[in-house]
Amino acid sequence: MNGNRTRLFDVAVIGAGMAGMATSLFAARRDLSCVQVGNGGGILFASGLLDLLGVHPVADRRRWDCPFEALSSLRRDLPDHPLARVGDDALRAAFEAFVSELGAVGLPYAPLDGANHPVLTSIGTVKTTYAVPRSMMAGVEMMRSRPSCLLVDFRGLREFSARQVVAKIGADWPGLHSVRVEFPGFEAVSELYAAHLARAIESAATRDSVAERVRPLLGDATAVGFPAVLGLSRSGEVHERLQQSLGLPVFEIPTMPTSVPGLRLKDAMEAALAAWRVVRHVQAKVTKVSFDDDVATLSLDDVPGGQTIRARSVVLATGRFTGGGLSAGRGHVSERVLDLPVHQPGTRGEWHRRDFLDPAGHPVNRAGLATDGDFRPLSADGRPAWHRLFATGSILAHQDWMREKCGSGLAIGTAWTAVEAISRGLQAPRKAG
Amino acid sequence: METQVLIIGGGVTGTAVARDLALRGVDCILVEKDDVNAGASGRNHGLLHSGARYVAHDQDAATECRIEGDILKRVASRAIQDTGGYFVAVQGDDEKYVGDFPGFCARAGITARPVDVATARAREPAISDKAIAVYEVPDASVDPFRLSLESMAQARSLGARLMRRTRVVGFEREGREIRAAVVQDGTNGTTQRVHVSQVMNAAGAWAREVAQLAGAPIEMLYSKGTLLVTHGRLARRVINRLRPPGNADILMPGGTVSILGTTSSRVEDLRDIHPTVDEVDLILREATPMLPPLETMRIIRAYAGVRPLVGSPSGSDGRTVSRGFALFDHEADGLSNFATITGGKLTTCRLMAERAADLVCRRLGVTRPCLTASDPIPVSPECEWTEPGRAPRSWMSALHVDDPLICECEMVSGSVLDALYQALRAAGDTPTLTDIGLRSRIGKGACQGAFCAVRAVAHLYQNGDFQGSRGLDEIVDFFRERWGGQHAVLWGQQLAQAELMEALHCGLFGEELR
Ligand SMILES: Cc1cc2nc3c(=O)[nH]c(=O)nc-3n(C[C@H](O)[C@H](O)[C@H](O)COP(=O)(O)OP(=O)(O)OC[C@H]3O[C@@H](n4cnc5c(N)ncnc54)[C@H](O)[C@@H]3O)c2cc1C
Ligand SMILES: Cc1cc2nc3c(=O)[nH]c(=O)nc-3n(C[C@H](O)[C@H](O)[C@H](O)COP(=O)(O)OP(=O)(O)OC[C@H]3O[C@@H](n4cnc5c(N)ncnc54)[C@H](O)[C@@H]3O)c2cc1C
Numbered sequence: 052m053n054g055n056r057t058r059l060f061d062v063a064v065i066g067a068g069m070a071g072m073a074t075s076l077f078a079a080r081r082d083l084s085c086v087q088v089g090n091g092g093g094i095l096f097a098s099g100l101l102d103l104l105g106v107h108p109v110a111d112r113r114r115w116d117c118p119f120e121a122l123s124s125l126r127r128d129l130p131d132h133p134l135a136r137v138g139d140d141a142l143r144a145a146f147e148a149f150v151s152e153l154g155a156v157g158l159p160y161a162p163l164d165g166a167n168h169p170v171l172t173s174i175g176t177v178k179t180t181y182a183v184p185r186s187m188m189a190g191v192e193m194m195r196s197r198p199s200c201l202l203v204d205f206r207g208l209r210e211f212s213a214r215q216v217v218a219k220i221g222a223d224w225p226g227l228h229s230v231r232v233e234f235p236g237f238e239a240v241s242e243l244y245a246a247h248l249a250r251a252i253e254s255a256a257t258r259d260s261v262a263e264r265v266r267p268l269l270g271d272a273t274a275v276g277f278p279a280v281l282g283l284s285r286s287g288e289v290h291e292r293l294q295q296s297l298g299l300p301v302f303e304i305p306t307m308p309t310s311v312p313g314l315r316l317k318d319a320m321e322a323a324l325a326a327w328r329v330v331r332h333v334q335a336k337v338t339k340v341s342f343d344d345d346v347a348t349l350s351l352d353d354v355p356g357g358q359t360i361r362a363r364s365v366v367l368a369t370g371r372f373t374g375g376g377l378s379a380g381r382g383h384v385s386e387r388v389l390d391l392p393v394h395q396p397g398t399r400g401e402w403h404r405r406d407f408l409d410p411a412g413h414p415v416n417r418a419g420l421a422t423d424g425d426f427r428p429l430s431a432d433g434r435p436a437w438h439r440l441f442a443t444g445s446i447l448a449h450q451d452w453m454r455e456k457c458g459s460g461l462a463i464g465t466a467w468t469a470v471e472a473i474s475r476g477l478q479a480p481r482k483a484g
Numbered sequence: 485m486e487t488q489v490l491i492i493g494g495g496v497t498g499t500a501v502a503r504d505l506a507l508r509g510v511d512c513i514l515v516e517k518d519d520v521n522a523g524a525s526g527r528n529h530g531l532l533h534s535g536a537r538y539v540a541h542d543q544d545a546a547t548e549c550r551i552e553g554d555i556l557k558r559v560a561s562r563a564i565q566d567t568g569g570y571f572v573a574v575q576g577d578d579e580k581y582v583g584d585f586p587g588f589c590a591r592a593g594i595t596a597r598p599v600d601v602a603t604a605r606a607r608e609p610a611i612s613d614k615a616i617a618v619y620e621v622p623d624a625s626v627d628p629f630r631l632s633l634e635s636m637a638q639a640r641s642l643g644a645r646l647m648r649r650t651r652v653v654g655f656e657r658e659g660r661e662i663r664a665a666v667v668q669d670g671t672n673g674t675t676q677r678v679h680v681s682q683v684m685n686a687a688g689a690w691a692r693e694v695a696q697l698a699g700a701p702i703e704m705l706y707s708k709g710t711l712l713v714t715h716g717r718l719a720r721r722v723i724n725r726l727r728p729p730g731n732a733d734i735l736m737p738g739g740t741v742s743i744l745g746t747t748s749s750r751v752e753d754l755r756d757i758h759p760t761v762d763e764v765d766l767i768l769r770e771a772t773p774m775l776p777p778l779e780t781m782r783i784i785r786a787y788a789g790v791r792p793l794v795g796s797p798s799g800s801d802g803r804t805v806s807r808g809f810a811l812f813d814h815e816a817d818g819l820s821n822f823a824t825i826t827g828g829k830l831t832t833c834r835l836m837a838e839r840a841a842d843l844v845c846r847r848l849g850v851t852r853p854c855l856t857a858s859d860p861i862p863v864s865p866e867c868e869w870t871e872p873g874r875a876p877r878s879w880m881s882a883l884h885v886d887d888p889l890i891c892e893c894e895m896v897s898g899s900v901l902d903a904l905y906q907a908l909r910a911a912g913d914t915p916t917l918t919d920i921g922l923r924s925r926i927g928k929g930a931c932q933g934a935f936c937a938v939r940a941v942a943h944l945y946q947n948g949d950f951q952g953s954r955g956l957d958e959i960v961d962f963f964r965e966r967w968g969g970q971h972a973v974l975w976g977q978q979l980a981q982a983e984l985m986e987a988l989h990c991g992l993f994g995e996e997l998r
Contacts, residue, residue, distance in 0.1 A: 174993055209890065215946070218952055219955060222953065305992070379975040381765060407986075408960065408963075408996040413986070416983075453990045456991070456994070
């Protein structure tokens with residue numbers, strides 16, 4: 052990466068969560084030269100489900116079967132919401148592009164049909180989401196028709212009790228049953244880690260032995276659910292083979308992070324970015340960015356004394372408090388890299404509501420960067436802070452992705468729109484260096 | 485239902501009364517509207533006062549604390565950590581107070597040894613370099629949960645009965661006598677009568693409410709106090725500010741954490757007591773001059789309790805009202821078998837119980853003497869788990885092939901949950917995750933239950949302990965309680981932690997949509 056010091060990139064993306072990944076991917080697909088800084092910590096927490104928009108207005112707890120209908124309601128009610136500024140066509144194109152990239156690197160998703168889907172979670176709640184990994188899709192069909200169905204859990208996998216799920220929704224789904232089995236090869240271990248199981252089950256012998264242990268317990272089940280541990284890089288194959296040996300549809304149930312689907316997503320995104328030749332600095336943080344008329348210079352902290360990167364445009368995809376894009380003192384919220392103005396409630400007393408599950412949500416979750424229609428963050432005077440500085444994902448103000456169930460949609464949709472604007476701004480996109 | 489003595493309130497006082505009466509062979513039932521230590525006893529600072537804090541303005545209180553502190557160190561040793569304490573003055577503090585302090589301590593019989601500032605700072609590096617005087621006193625830390633649970637366990641072993649989630653809602657009175665108390669089951673709302681010979685109202689701040697039900701007015705004030713829990717322990721000893729009692733004067737060691745406080749403000753209403761952002765900021769502002777590392781310390785929790793103060797107002801904040809206890813026999817209110825014990829301190833709960841039990845026994849004609857100052861409280865295994873470090877020790881020393889860790893912050897394993905569940909179950913209760921939380925360290929670490937609540941519920945289901953669809957409610961109730969202590973301290977890392985908790989429980993699981 053010696054040449055990177057002098058190379059002038061079209062786009063520098065700060066952050067490697069869902070938003071940073073989507074931004075880099077979309078930029079590279081448009082033939083823009085792209086460099087990304089940051090580790091993929093954020094994406095590890097993801098469930099594999101890619102939400103678009105599930106709930107609006109949050110205070111009414113209204114769930115939507117169609118995310119695009121939800122969006123038109125959102126656009127009316129919350130015109131400043133970042134997703135209100137991304138068109139339906141852009142969202143459709145962005146999701147298609149995103150899941151097809153994932154499919155190309157071995158993480159297949161079920162075809163997008165414009166509808167939201169109900170997914171059973173590991174604690175027995177039903178989540179509304181948009182793009183569903185193929186390995187989870189049979190569960191969606193089961194949720195809808197509720198035939199006889201078996202949920203399997205593994206002793207020692209502490210975050211998932213199939214019996215608990217059945218107890219929770221069994222009253223509305225009489226054919227749902229649970230069994231617990233020992234995971235082959237881990238009989239003497241008290242705590243199982245999802246990632247270890249996922250790696251182990253990629254071996255044909257282990258997979259067959261799981262199938263052998265489950266087969267006698269099937270009863271009249273018409274499908275079998277497992278916790279999401281069915282393979283890492285070869286999950287498509289594991290899922291397929293398990294269906295064959297059980298002779299039934301098999302589906303995964305998303306579990307508590309850090310989960311296997313999060314690992315898969317991280318690995319797949321990394322593979323996709325590598326395929327598109329995105330230059331990545333995974334061990335680095337951006338400590339400073341300085342701008343002149345046409346070029347931004349990013350300072351990185353990965354080597355002693357630091358190094359710099361030069362780019363014609365910059366995208367801030369640094370996330371919120373967990374990701375590190377925002378930080379909160381006792382008095383106010385600030386933006387970490389550039390100290391951009393942060394839209395926020397008046398005082399700390401107004402940040403959170405007294406009830407954790409208050410349907411209205413916590414006001415601090417709608418704090419963040421205010422932007423123009425191209426997702427360029429605004430400085431104190433209300434004008435873009437720099438003409439080619441953009442922000443994507445959860446750092447943006449006026450949204451509450453946790454309550455609205457729009458985390459991935461926010462990342463993917465704003466990335467798409469920002470990259471379009473970058474591409475327009477750079478006019479004749481060319482490969483630098 | 486029938487009993488000799490009905491005790492109302494399961495705090496340190498009520499449970500100490502139950503222990504005292506049981507040791508004298510008197511049959512009693514303790515009714516508690518929520519759970520053991522649901523009131524001030526579960527929301528205090530945990531300082532076993534040497535008395536030094538009171539020497540300047542209340543020599544009697546100081547002496548009482550000294551004597552009672554010594555007794556509790558003997559009879560309740562497992563609940564107490566004899567950490568010792570420092571009194572520290574910093575530049576700008578009242579020098580006359582500092583000068584008078586050793587003399588006042590001597591008068592109350594409290595050993596206060598001067599320690600030179602450099603030595604004190606070497607032993608407790610959190611102390612400011614602006615310290616000007618340090619004295620060492622025999623302060624100690626007490627785990628009020630363990631104290632109450634062990635007292636109650638001993639009382640039960642001697643025949644006393646505990647009814648949790650049972651609230652006294654009325655009395656049946658005939659002339660000067662209460663014949664029965666009407667109690668209501670908090671889970672299903674049904675009421676029943678408990679026929680009684682004697683009633684002891686140990687309802688803490690609620691004592692006025694309870695006495696009113698019996699037709700006996702008491703004058704009481706309520707003083708709310710807020711406390712902060714730090715991430716990690718800042719000092720080994722109790723660190724007191726050497727100045728007239730004020731806000732945020734005391735830093736307590738509490739196992740793996742430190743507890744800083746308190747504030748004091750008058751409140752009129754006992755409902756909806758919660759720590760506020762202003763109180764949190766006030767505490768940090770006031771305490772930082774003595775303990776500068778607090779400026780950047782991560783705070784994982786805040787909680788607030790209400791001190792019942794008996795008497796009438798003489799100051800605006802309640803701090804100047806006596807913190808002594810009061811025993812009312814209510815004879816003047818026309819009652820012959822109803823009494824109230826309230827006010828006081830955690831440190832003096834045993835003495836309060838002794839006086840209360842003396843009165844009850846006199847009224848019952850029981851002549852056996854009080855044994856609580858001489859007989860140590862016996863070990864009850866199910867009461868061990870509130871101690872930080874206890875669960876990790878037992879987990880690490882056991883062969884835990886089938887004993888998974890459930891709470892990783894505090895290293896509480898499945899077998900601890902099972903033991904607590906079984907113990908509660910054996911007493912005829914329907915245990916909840918919140919009940920188990922009160923009796924263990926689960927959810928008390930940095931994650932404040934975000935991850936372990938999910939694992940704990942899965943574990944309890946899998947063992948067949950939990951059934952039906954209540955699991956989600958268990959998780960949600962547990963969080964609501966944990967969150968109550970979090971919303972005022974959410975900045976920095978703790979805000980990031982809270983965000984992750986919400987991403988998981990709302991973003992992924994959608995618990996708010998239930
Ligand atoms: C528990 C959990 C459950 C989730 N479940 C779902 C789900 O069910 N469905 C769904 O659609 N989505 C889910 N998500 C994912 C969610 O969509 C995304 O996490 C969210 O949109 C935020 O993404 P982001 O990229 O904006 O921020 P983050 O994921 O926080 O990423 C920010 C990135 O920026 C980096 N960074 C910060 N500062 C710097 C710096 N100075 N220099 C370099 N790098 C920096 C960080 O290291 C990090 O990689 C879940 C997330 C979590 C945490
Ligand atoms: C912020 C703060 C810090 C403190 N710090 C210290 C300290 O460091 N050292 C010290 O020695 N003391 C301290 N104290 C004082 C100490 O906590 C109290 O004196 C003590 O806990 C009082 O115990 P109690 O059992 O009398 O009352 P409580 O613990 O309040 O118990 C009363 C119980 O009665 C129950 N109840 C109420 N009404 C009914 C009803 N109708 N039916 C059934 N049950 C009912 C309640 O649920 C409650 O559990 C502090 C107090 C506060 C508030």
